[in-house]
Amino acid sequence: MTTPLLAVEDLSFRFRGHDQDVVQNLSFALGRNETLCIVGESGCGKSVTALALMGLLPSDAVRFGGGRVTFDGDSYGIEDAGRIASMRGDRMAMIFQEPMTSLNPAFRIGDQIAEAVERHRRCGTEAARARALEMLRRVGIPAPEQRLDEYPHQLSGGMRQRVMIAMALANDPEVLIADEPTTALDVTVQAQILDLIAELQTETGMGTIMITHDLGVVAEIATNVAVMYAGQVVEYGSVQAIFDDPQHPYTIGLMSSVPSLTGPHRRLSTVPGTVPSIGQMPPGCRFSSRCPFAAPICAERPPLAPIGGADHQVACHFAPLETMQERRA
């Protein structure tokens, strides 16, 4: 990768009233036409990371400990809300995890998309409406001419999700952040949406950050993968590296929990226990309370956090685990 389109360095922040970071030392780099997938257990900080990048975390509720963003050569601090707001919806767009949070129930969907277009493009109403229609068609909504004049409640959940996607993509953003955009959808609709995002990427060079818990989706679309656990990236690498050479115990545990579509039936392996809450994080490695390989050093010293950009990095004292064999023997 040459100059990345979007690079984030050492993003850390916490919610007020907490004495531990909810996201800690997170770094990654995203190139044009690339897809970075962020995976990890519920509550590990995927959505708040996305919201931070979009400048949408309530400034009175969060305290940033660090975070430099470089977007297309321009560098700014993550707390620079004004700067981020000027790019939001235009150069950077987001598809939210809950579709209803970003659709206004009181307005026709065509008007909502057209308004988003007009705000950033300064084009006429006619042109904006035409663009809205085009986008609805592209996300596979049948009879889009009629749908333009319908209200959100008249659409099925899957169609609403597609409207959201149409709205996010209407201004040809350079960076798209998609927070579980297909989780609520049926597999056949999901396939359609993923195809559409890929198509737009090749067309416009858009970089995509995809948050998902579906490792199948990751294998299909990712260029790079960040595996998060309890607010930290524990493994970062190319999609090949993550699937063919996973090294962090959490990555391996996560992958073995997924039932397979092929091969012999085997008992699923699990990650024992549940994530501790932010206030109860063990010192040292945050995974040490659940890691089957945890050794005394793990609870004392945190392993180094991966830095986005390099090929394959793992935050574990014992990665790539081969040494575990001798230790156990």
Next chain:
Amino acid sequence: MSDVILRATGLRKHFRTGGGMFARQSTVRAVDGVTLDVRRGETFAIVGESGCGKSTLARLLMRLLEPTDGRIDFDGRDISDLKGRDLRDLRREMQFIFQDPFSSLNPRMSVGRLVAEPLETHHPQMGREERREEVARLLGIVGLRPEHADRYPHEFSGGQRQRIGIARALASRPRLVIGDEPVSALDVSVQAQVVNLLHDLKAEFDMTLVIIAHDLAVIRHMSDRVAVMYLGQIVETGTTDDIFAHPRHPYTMALLSAIPEPVHGRARTRLALSGETPSPANPPSGCRFHTRCPFAREDCAQRVPELRPAGPGGQHAACHYWEEIAAERPDAGTPPAHERKPQAAARFALYEAAIDRLNDRPETAVNAGANDMTQQEEDRR
């Protein structure tokens, strides 16, 4: 004793909607002529996309909904018209696990009460002390601890709540358990814990399990036989192995081809479907799938296909042309197993061995998940 424990014949459920001052009345044909056999001791899965009628079918089978038409036999006995006391006795034999571990438990009841309640209903002769012991035993079976009995549902994580729901379902010692998306709301790692639990319980209690799911990988993992539903009807049924190796109905093919596989660098050809699922209030004529079927022929819009044999292992498909289509698409089944790279395979083995070692130690993760505090619990400290 016949090997069929549950049989549905021509089952229908039509909902009347609208008919107010403004809305035109319409009839939603949520379940529209379903015939199926569930065999004793098997895990039978029902799969299909959102709105195809899976939950309605499950509720009909449990007699939680009145069928519009059709008949249900449980253990050779017609249960379609059971009422009152007889229906309550039936509930002892057939239990339900709900999809949503958050809303299906009464928040004001302690876990102990939640599990004791079905015992009181179904085993009223049980003494207090005996009941208390039984509650503790049930909690242990699903991987919770006896002292959890005094806590309330909100103090537990999603996976733990689903375990409470399972303990409740097991309390009456049912012979058949129907789970409506019992693991869909759970995170993958928690999902794996609950899938393993259901698998163990089934063997231990000699139960028959009917599960509804939309995740085909979960279904492949858990079930012996599968029924695929589309718009209120079963379009294909067969053993799990047959359905995944050689699906015969174009809809099953499309479903299988759309699942992204967690394997890097293996491109598969997708069988794309056009358009939206039609409304069950106004299903298409002829074959209900014809508006989206990539193989639809001219007469598919007129002739209704019946389920007919589609393979030696009892596979059935409702498609006029499955023979021709199967010849056209010999590779419609799931691809051969993916081999992990040796270095990765070695690490997975290492991980599994380490987990097994943990599980062997009684005081640690025997009941994976059970020994961990939930967020709320910790926050209160």
